[in-house]
Amino acid sequence: MAKHKNSTLAGFTYLVFFLPLITGEKNDPFVKYHMKQAIGLLITVLAVQGVIRYIAAIGGGMGLLNLMAWALRIFAIVWVVVGFLNAQRGEEKMLPWIGKYSARL
Numbered sequence: 001m002a003k004h005k006n007s008t009l010a011g012f013t014y015l016v017f018f019l020p021l022i023t024g025e026k027n028d029p030f031v032k033y034h035m036k037q038a039i040g041l042l043i044t045v046l047a048v049q050g051v052i053r054y055i056a057a058i059g060g061g062m063g064l065l066n067l068m069a070w071a072l073r074i075f076a077i078v079w080v081v082v083g084f085l086n087a088q089r090g091e092e093k094m095l096p097w098i099g100k101y102s103a104r105l
Helices: 007-012 019-023 029-057 062-089
Strands: none
Touching (some): 007 029, 007 062, 019 029, 029 062
16 A cells, blocks of 8 residues: 555554644544544553553552563554554555544554
């Protein structure tokens, strides 16, 4: 697929999801797609991180929970890189596991 004219902006939405709102490119379907993916990723990571911390607060095993929290962070970084690279290539590929839910935003 040919590189999209806003592929750089779409890629940077994974780092700063509200960037298209500032630049005025929020109506570009390609940028909007990647913005939804980035917001879905952010919501998912924050929700899972919150659950992990809640379990820790009520007395869960801290060693395992810390390991889970770090695994979540590593997955999040990988998903950000995957989303960024997809945008740079001009592709509208869904992120693993959460992409189909993010598309509904």
